Amino acid sequence: MDYVYCYLSYYGYKAGLATMQGFWNEMDRLGKDRNPYRAGFLQFVGVAESRQQAMDLYTEPAEYFYGRCLHVDPRFASPPGYTTEATQRAGIESMVAKAANTASYSNKLSLKATNMKDIVDGGYVIIGSPDEVVEQIRHVAKSLNVGHLMLLLQYGNMSKDTTKYNSRLFAEKVMPKVKDLFGEWEDKWWPKPLDKDQRAAVPAFRPQPVAAE
Amino acid sequence: VSQPVTTTVEVNGFPCRVWTKGNGPKLGFLAGLGGLPRWLPFLDKLAETRTVIAPSLPGYPGATGHTELDSHLDWVLAVRQLIDKAGLAGADLVGASVGGTFAAEMAAIFPAHVGRLVLIAPFGLFDDQEPAADPWAQRRDVLPGLMCADGSKWTALVTPPEGANSVEWPIEMSRASEAAARAFWPLGNTRLEKRLGLIAAPTLVLWGDRDSLLPPSYAQKFAAGIGGGINGATRVETIPEAGHLAYLDQPDAVARAVLTHLG
Numbered sequence: 001m002d003y004v005y006c007y008l009s010y011y012g013y014k015a016g017l018a019t020m021q022g023f024w025n026e027m028d029r030l031g032k033d034r035n036p037y038r039a040g041f042l043q044f045v046g047v048a049e050s051r052q053q054a055m056d057l058y059t060e061p062a063e064y065f066y067g068r069c070l071h072v073d074p075r076f077a078s079p080p081g082y083t084t085e086a087t088q089r090a091g092i093e094s095m096v097a098k099a100a101n102t103a104s105y106s107n108k109l110s111l112k113a114t115n116m117k118d119i120v121d122g123g124y125v126i127i128g129s130p131d132e133v134v135e136q137i138r139h140v141a142k143s144l145n146v147g148h149l150m151l152l153l154q155y156g157n158m159s160k161d162t163t164k165y166n167s168r169l170f171a172e173k174v175m176p177k178v179k180d181l182f183g184e185w186e187d188k189w190w191p192k193p194l195d196k197d198q199r200a201a202v203p204a205f206r207p208q209p210v211a212a213e
Numbered sequence: 214v215s216q217p218v219t220t221t222v223e224v225n226g227f228p229c230r231v232w233t234k235g236n237g238p239k240l241g242f243l244a245g246l247g248g249l250p251r252w253l254p255f256l257d258k259l260a261e262t263r264t265v266i267a268p269s270l271p272g273y274p275g276a277t278g279h280t281e282l283d284s285h286l287d288w289v290l291a292v293r294q295l296i297d298k299a300g301l302a303g304a305d306l307v308g309a310s311v312g313g314t315f316a317a318e319m320a321a322i323f324p325a326h327v328g329r330l331v332l333i334a335p336f337g338l339f340d341d342q343e344p345a346a347d348p349w350a351q352r353r354d355v356l357p358g359l360m361c362a363d364g365s366k367w368t369a370l371v372t373p374p375e376g377a378n379s380v381e382w383p384i385e386m387s388r389a390s391e392a393a394a395r396a397f398w399p400l401g402n403t404r405l406e407k408r409l410g411l412i413a414a415p416t417l418v419l420w421g422d423r424d425s426l427l428p429p430s431y432a433q434k435f436a437a438g439i440g441g442g443i444n445g446a447t448r449v450e451t452i453p454e455a456g457h458l459a460y461l462d463q464p465d466a467v468a469r470a471v472l473t474h475l476g
Contacts, residue, residue: 075350080387080394088384 004189006040012123013140020144037187040148044125047133054127059116064156067114130173222298230275231299232267235260241301245310248273248389255460258468268299272392279392309333321408330414337405343428362423362456409438416447417474421455
C-alpha cells in the first residue's frame with residue numbers, strides 16, 4: 001500500500017533536504033514513481049506587504065518559538081528502542097533529539113539559531129512579501145519534490161490578529177500562485193468526502209438552557 | 214593482554230558471542246550494563262586460575278536476538294539456553310548488574326545449573342523508599358558517573374578501539390542499552406524477591422560502596438531474600454571506591470573477592 005510520507009520538521013526546507021532526498025532515493029529503489037503527492041513537508045511562513053514588514057511582524061513570535069518552545073530534556077531525547085538501527089545507521093536524528101541536543105549543555109556550541117536573521121537564513125521560517133514567499137514556496141516544493149505542504153502560520157506567541165492576517169494573506173496572495181505546481185500529477189492521497197447520500201444528517205443545534213444563578 | 218578465544222552459539226536462531234580464556238575449572242560471567250565490548254582486566258584476573266567463559270546476552274555486544282524476547286520468561290529461557298550452549302551448566306556463575314539478575318534467576322529456577330554464585334549489584338528488586346536510578350533516561354555527560362565511581366572507566370569501556378567500525382560500534386552500544394531496557398523495563402523490578410528463596414547455591418553478594426545506580430543497601434535485601442532458607446551461607450561484601458560496575462572500578466578487589474568465595 002502507498003502511504004504519504006510527511007516530514008514534520010521545525011527546521012525548514014534547507015535542513016529537510018537530505019531526508020527528503022533519502023525518501024525519494026528509497027522510492028526509486030522500490031520502483032515507485034516520483035509523484036510529489038507521495039510526500040508532505042511542514043514549513044513555517046510569515047507573509048506581509050513587504051519583507052521589512054514581515055520581519056517586524058514575525059520576529060518576536062519566531063524568536064519566541066525557536067528560543068523558548070523547543071526545550072526537551074535531553075534525558076528523554078532517545079529512549080532505548082525509539083530509533084531503529086537502520087535509522088541510526090542512516091544517521092538521521094529525530095526531531096526530538098535535535099531539539100534536545102540543542103538544549104543540552106554539551107552541545108551549546110552548536111546551538112540552533114534563535115535570532116531572526118539566522119532563523120530566516122537557515123530557512124526555518126520563510127519570510128517576505130507575497131511574491132517573495134511565492135518564489136520561496138515554489139523553490140521548496142520543487143527542490144524537495146513535495147506536493148503537500150503543511151504550513152505553520154501561527155508560532156510562538158503570535159497574536160490572534162497577526163495569525164489571521166498571516167493566514168489570510170497567504171490564502172489570498174500566495175496560494176493562488178502556487179496552485180499550478182505539479183498539475184501534471186494526480187493527488188491520489190487527498191481525503192475525499194463521502195457521497196452526500198452516505199453522510200449522516202447533522203442534528204439541529206439545540207442550545208441548552210443555562211442554569212440560573 | 215592476550216585476547217580470549219571467540220566462539221558463537223545460537224539462541225532462538227540468533228548468534229551470541231562466547232569469549233573463553235584461562236585454565237582451571239569453568240567459571241561463567243554474565244556482564245552488566247554495556248556488556249563486554251572489550252575484554253577486561255577483571256576477567257584476566259579470574260582467568261589466572263579459572264577457565265573464564267563469558268557469553269553475551271542477546272543484544273549485548275557480539276549478540277543479537279533481544280528483539281524476539283517479549284517477556285521476562287522469554288529472557289530467562291534464552292539465558293538458560295545460552296548457559297547450556299556455552300558449556301556452563303553446573304559451573305560456578307558470576308553475574309553483574311543485568312547479568313546478575315539472570316545469574317540469580319538461573320540459580321533459583323534451575324538450581325542444578327549453578328555451582329557457586331556471585332551476584333555483583335544485580336537488578337531485580339525495587340524499593341520505593343530508595344528507588345534505583347533510571348540508566349535509560351540520563352544525559353550523556355551524567356551517565357559515566359552513574360555507571361562507575363570513576364566515570365572514565367565507563368568511558369573507556371564504550372569508546373571505540375582503534376580500527377573499530379565507526380558506524381557499527383555506536384549502534385552496538387545502543388543495542389546493548391536497548392536489550393537491557395527490554396529485559397528490565399521499568400527500572401528493573403522483575404519481582405525477583407519471589408524467587409530469591411529458591412537459590413540453593415552458596416552465594417556472595419558484592420556491591421560497590423559508591424553505586425549511584427542501585428543503592429548499596431539493596432545488597433542486604435538480596436542477602437535476606439536468599440539467606441535464611443536452604444542456603445544460609447549468603448555473604449555480603451562491599452567493595453570500597455567502586456560504583457555500579459564495580460569490576461571496572463576495582464578489578465583486582467572484585468576478582469579477589471570472587472575467587473575467595475569460589476574457593
